[in-house]
Amino acid sequence: MSVEDEKIEKARSPFSEAFEMFRRNHAAVAGLIMLILIILAGIFGPMVYAGDPFEMVWAPFSPPGQEGYLLGTDYLGRDLVSMLLHGARVSIAIGLSAALITVLIGITVGAVAGFYGGLVEEALMRFTEFFQVLPTLLFSMVIVALFGASLPMITFAIGVVSWPAVARITRAEFLRIRELEYVTASRASGVSNGKLIFGVILPNALPPIIVQAALMVGSAILFEAGLSFLGLTDPNVVSWGQIIGSNRQYILDASYTVTIPGVAIFVTVLAISLVGDGLNDALNPKLRQR
Amino acid sequence: MKDELLLKVDNLSVRFAVKRGGGWRKKSYLYAVDDVSFEVERGKTLAIVGESGSGKTTTALAVARLVPAFQGSVDLEGEDFLTLEGDKLRQARAKVQFIFQDPYSSLNPRLRAEAIVREPLDSLGLAEVDEKRAIVDRLFKAVGLRPEQQRLFPHQFSGGQRQRIGIARALATQPELIICDEPVSALDVAVQAQILNLLRRLQEEFSLTYLFISHDLGVVQHMCDSIAVMYMGKIVEQADRLSLFNNPLHPYTVALLSAVPSVDKKRRKATRRVLIPGDPPDPVDPPAGCRFANRCPVAQPRCSESEPPLRDVKGGHRVACHLVDESAKSPMS
Numbered sequence: 001m002s003v004e005d006e007k008i009e010k011a012r013s014p015f016s017e018a019f020e021m022f023r024r025n026h027a028a029v030a031g032l033i034m035l036i037l038i039i040l041a042g043i044f045g046p047m048v049y050a051g052d053p054f055e056m057v058w059a060p061f062s063p064p065g066q067e068g069y070l071l072g073t074d075y076l077g078r079d080l081v082s083m084l085l086h087g088a089r090v091s092i093a094i095g096l097s098a099a100l101i102t103v104l105i106g107i108t109v110g111a112v113a114g115f116y117g118g119l120v121e122e123a124l125m126r127f128t129e130f131f132q133v134l135p136t137l138l139f140s141m142v143i144v145a146l147f148g149a150s151l152p153m154i155t156f157a158i159g160v161v162s163w164p165a166v167a168r169i170t171r172a173e174f175l176r177i178r179e180l181e182y183v184t185a186s187r188a189s190g191v192s193n194g195k196l197i198f199g200v201i202l203p204n205a206l207p208p209i210i211v212q213a214a215l216m217v218g219s220a221i222l223f224e225a226g227l228s229f230l231g232l233t234d235p236n237v238v239s240w241g242q243i244i245g246s247n248r249q250y251i252l253d254a255s256y257t258v259t260i261p262g263v264a265i266f267v268t269v270l271a272i273s274l275v276g277d278g279l280n281d282a283l284n285p286k287l288r289q290r
Numbered sequence: 291m292k293d294e295l296l297l298k299v300d301n302l303s304v305r306f307a308v309k310r311g312g313g314w315r316k317k318s319y320l321y322a323v324d325d326v327s328f329e330v331e332r333g334k335t336l337a338i339v340g341e342s343g344s345g346k347t348t349t350a351l352a353v354a355r356l357v358p359a360f361q362g363s364v365d366l367e368g369e370d371f372l373t374l375e376g377d378k379l380r381q382a383r384a385k386v387q388f389i390f391q392d393p394y395s396s397l398n399p400r401l402r403a404e405a406i407v408r409e410p411l412d413s414l415g416l417a418e419v420d421e422k423r424a425i426v427d428r429l430f431k432a433v434g435l436r437p438e439q440q441r442l443f444p445h446q447f448s449g450g451q452r453q454r455i456g457i458a459r460a461l462a463t464q465p466e467l468i469i470c471d472e473p474v475s476a477l478d479v480a481v482q483a484q485i486l487n488l489l490r491r492l493q494e495e496f497s498l499t500y501l502f503i504s505h506d507l508g509v510v511q512h513m514c515d516s517i518a519v520m521y522m523g524k525i526v527e528q529a530d531r532l533s534l535f536n537n538p539l540h541p542y543t544v545a546l547l548s549a550v551p552s553v554d555k556k557r558r559k560a561t562r563r564v565l566i567p568g569d570p571p572d573p574v575d576p577p578a579g580c581r582f583a584n585r586c587p588v589a590q591p592r593c594s595e596s597e598p599p600l601r602d603v604k605g606g607h608r609v610a611c612h613l614v615d616e617s618a619k620s621p622m623s
């Protein structure tokens with residue numbers, strides 16, 4: 001009886017169990033702490049470390065550590081610390097919102113295709129494949145070049161080229177789950193199609209989608225860096241990729257101007273990947289109790 | 291109240307399109323259920339038995355509108371369940387509930403037990419919010435679960451307990467008909483008996499009507515009033531329980547019954563083990579005559595030429611076999 005009572009006491013939801021799993025994964029927790037620090041730096045850094053990142057504050061190409069400028073200055077004599085902090089905001093914001101766009105489009109297309117099947121699925125998946133076979137960087141460059149290099153447009157471009165992966169995962173999960181008996185049971189209970197898709201199947205399909213979304217944030221940051229490196233960025237806004245892009249001519253003379261933002265991108269994407277892997281292990285029941 | 295007809299299924303067929311080979315070849319169809327008719331009286335249990343692939347589960351799913359029927363009608367209290375659409379269909383689903391085979395996949399792992407049982411009430415708007423609690427409490431009690439177990443998630447229950455949750459869910463809408471699709475075949479023997487007893491007790495308590503699908507004649511023997519035997523999508527024999535068990539007519543039924551282990555000495559002596567060789571023929575392209583002819587130990591040439599109709603041979607005992615005549619003697623004896 002007491003064992004039974006204890007079980008009831010610990011009547012935890014599958015998600016809280018996943019959280020417990022995640023907490024025990026040291027690498028993932030380390031990644032999460034790094035990520036939180038980076039996000040906090042992005043939010044509060046520019047307030048604490050005041051100053052316009054575009055302002056020339058010191059002689060150009062002064063290496064890190066001189067005259068109180070911790071990370072030195074770039075080719076226009078701008079303070080790299082200030083640029084890095086402002087850039088964190090932009091890079092992470094773009095990463096998150098591009099991932100959000102990706103997930104929204106991907107889930108909608110994948111869920112409808114996987115749930116209804118037949119011609120609907122056929123049409124939607126051909127549509128998805130059309131996006132998937134386009135070279136992603138080139139396609140997003142075309143969008144940005146055509147519609148202007150504003151931040152929302154860059155975010156949109158990244159989202160539009162990367163949703164097919166989420167759509168395919170969602171569809172695959174829907175195809176699997178819709179055949180399970182509890183979905184049939186819900187249908188027999190008179191649950192409507194909309195509720196079946198979003199209330200019954202989607203919550204059970206979420207784990208791999210969450211993992212994919214987390215990794216998507218990382219790849220969106222890389223994507224933005226790639227676009228800014230090629231100069232397809234809003235020149236009035238600092239982002240990490242843009243710092244690298246604008247300093248790339250001086251890579252041999254002042255390598256730190258490129259290295260420092262590069263390391264920032266590397267560390268952020270690494271942290272996101274660790275968190276993503278941790279989520280994967282925590283949410284994938286087959287790996288539990290390993 | 292007695293002998294009142296609840297469910298009347300007429301000429302029900304379910305077919306699935308199958309792609310054979312590649313290219314642009316014509317689609318062919320697999321008739322999982324082929325022209326099946328049966329009736330169930332209120333408060334009674336009809337069992338449908340047959341081997342895997344015989345179409346018994348598909349029949350059950352089609353009756354409950356969970357797979358689309360190709361043709362036929364499912365008359366429930368004078369209304370054709372198959373022609374309902376949209377909201378009317380959703381509301382009518384309250385009358386037909388389903389108990390599933392696999393208690394491990396029939397409960398949504400994200401919901402607490404209480405929410406699973408409440409789902410039909412929620413989606414059909416059958417009760418006021420404050421009534422729902424009381425209803426769920428009563429259902430938990432009726433199926434032998436403790437009230438504090440309502441907070442648990444499916445993975446915290448054993449197989450038998452999960453099946454009890456499934457039964458409570460099926461009872462929630464106070465259905466006219468409960469379709470039990472092999473409700474105990476995934477459970478071990480001791481638990482099987484508990485669940486079967488529970489189903490029988492509930493039938494008495496709430497005067498339920500069951501359509502009971504099973505491959506296990508031993509289980510069926512304890513549960514049903516009448517039995518329909520299916521083979522390759524067709525009913526080959528249909529009778530009340532006693533006639534079928536004491537006087538099986540169709541060679542396939544005879545073979546099935548001989549496979550039921552029995553401690554009854556008389557019966558054990560009477561039935562020698564009948565082995566049927568081979569496999570069922572290709573269901574996409576069934577043979578012209580009797581579908582059992584290629585495995586039947588007493589088959590004659592005419593069996594592969596024309597298909598025997600299902601006909602009444604003796605007071606409601608119906609069989610589809612050329613070799614059974616009016617004397618209602620099995621060709622196997």
